[in-house]
Amino acid sequence: MSSFIGDWHALLVLLVAGVLPNQIWRMLGLWFGGGIDEGSELLVWVRAVATAILAGVIAQIVVQPPSALASVPDWLRYGAVVAGFAVFLLSRKSIFAGVIAGEIVLLSGKYWLG
Amino acid sequence: MALPPLDSPQWHHSFRAFLWGARSITATVLTLVLFATYLGIGALAHDSGFSLLWTLVSTAFVWAGPAQIIVITTLGSGATILQSAIAVTVSAIRLFPMVVSVLPMMRTEQTKRRHLILVAHLTAVTLWVECFRFLPQVPRERRIAFIHGLGCGLVCVCLIANTIGYALAANLSQLLGAGILMLTPLAFLFSTARNCRELADVIALVLGLLLFPVASLLNSGVDILVSGVVAGTIAYGVHRARAGA
Numbered sequence: 001m002s003s004f005i006g007d008w009h010a011l012l013v014l015l016v017a018g019v020l021p022n023q024i025w026r027m028l029g030l031w032f033g034g035g036i037d038e039g040s041e042l043l044v045w046v047r048a049v050a051t052a053i054l055a056g057v058i059a060q061i062v063v064q065p066p067s068a069l070a071s072v073p074d075w076l077r078y079g080a081v082v083a084g085f086a087v088f089l090l091s092r093k094s095i096f097a098g099v100i101a102g103e104i105v106l107l108s109g110k111y112w113l114g
Numbered sequence: 115m116a117l118p119p120l121d122s123p124q125w126h127h128s129f130r131a132f133l134w135g136a137r138s139i140t141a142t143v144l145t146l147v148l149f150a151t152y153l154g155i156g157a158l159a160h161d162s163g164f165s166l167l168w169t170l171v172s173t174a175f176v177w178a179g180p181a182q183i184i185v186i187t188t189l190g191s192g193a194t195i196l197q198s199a200i201a202v203t204v205s206a207i208r209l210f211p212m213v214v215s216v217l218p219m220m221r222t223e224q225t226k227r228r229h230l231i232l233v234a235h236l237t238a239v240t241l242w243v244e245c246f247r248f249l250p251q252v253p254r255e256r257r258i259a260f261i262h263g264l265g266c267g268l269v270c271v272c273l274i275a276n277t278i279g280y281a282l283a284a285n286l287s288q289l290l291g292a293g294i295l296m297l298t299p300l301a302f303l304f305s306t307a308r309n310c311r312e313l314a315d316v317i318a319l320v321l322g323l324l325l326f327p328v329a330s331l332l333n334s335g336v337d338i339l340v341s342g343v344v345a346g347t348i349a350y351g352v353h354r355a356r357a358g359a
Contacts, residue, residue: 006165014168017195018185019175021203023235029213030227030234036218043215044353048318049346050211054239054306055322056329056338056345057180057205061299063327066187067158068291080296081303088304095304096143102300107293 072110080106115141117251131256135263138248144240145271147301151179152272154294156279157286158183162190166280173272178238179298180205204336212242219249220257229258236265243305314353321345 036043061069062077069077084102091097117134118124125131139145152173159169164186176182181202188198213234220233244264252260279286286294310316322345329341 004165005167010168011171013195014172017189017198018172018202021199022176022178022181022206025206025210026213026234026237029210030230033214033217036214044314045350046211047215048314048349049342050208050215051306051315051318052322052345053208053338053342054302055319056326056341058299058302059323059326060338066183066295068288069295071288072292084300093308095308098304099147099300103293106296110289110292
């Protein structure tokens with residue numbers, strides 16, 4: 001059972017390093033977003049910034065990949081995204097088809113390279 | 115799965131709406147993607163020396179894939195708590211505009227701010243995308259209950275995925291590990307692309323992708339924020355220019 005819980009200190013670290021710095025943005029959104037009207041111009045800007053920040057998170061994982069993904073060469077990661085996006089468009093915007101196509105390119109390329 | 119029509123008696127009870135929300139996890143492919151991503155996070159946590167409880171607590175209380183990957187990889191590789199917290203908070207800035215744009219879709223005259231706390235907590239990219247798809251089919255006064263159901267259903271799926279991934283970790287090859295980590299950007303990209311309603315959304319997505327590598331040259335620690343605000347503001351400017359023309 002103790003291996004399930006681990007040590008309590010690690011949970012405290014999780015609270016300070018993971019939970020609070022993440023949660024603060026949601027609660028600020030709740031605080032400021034309470035009074036904004038659904039059709040307002042401000043919301044168009046806010047949504048554009050949300051989309052662009054998300055695009056940045058996507059680009060970061062592909063351009064500066066974490067752990068195991070870093071073992072895949074740059075061109076193969078970019079190729080997988082491009083191939084996946086092409087299939088996504090051709091399949092009339094099927095997320096599933098796009099993800100599967102991108103993964104097939106990445107995995108077969110990585111397998112082939114060894 | 116089809117939701118009942120807006121005037122159906124199915125929507126008369128909040129609890130029914132909650133159950134419809136929970137059942138809706140079977141109506142989106144993003145559930146599968148989340149499952150695979152959290153399988154990967156479970157395996158990553160195991161390999162980085164964290165306990166299973168720690169992993170489950172992080173999923174339930176952080177509830178944001180990129181932030182969880184960041185906290186595990188940074189703490190696991192010996193970064194300080196402060197460095198880790200800064201990296202997490204930068205990646206989490208996107209949650210602020212997401213919450214701001216989601217809440218007006220479910221607010222009514224009677225809604226108090228405290229009724230929206232759980233919705234705000236559950237808001238992440240999957241829920242954000244699915245709100246735009248599902249909520250028009252849900253009566254406004256039942257939307258909060260519906261989202262509670264959908265969000266809690268997704269959290270449960272991910273807790274199960276974490277547990278399985280944690281148990282399988284020792285057998286996960288580098289090939290599979292790379293494949294799982296690649297799921298997040300692919301799924302985020304296509305679900306955001308499908309969610310684009312207006313020209314401003316398309317421009318924000320494309321510019322956001324292209325400007326990040328430029329902004330990362332600054333090495334400011336808040337590169338994502340810089341590229342996001344610049345790209346989003348340009349996209350909004352185009353929207354205004356077209357509206358004015």
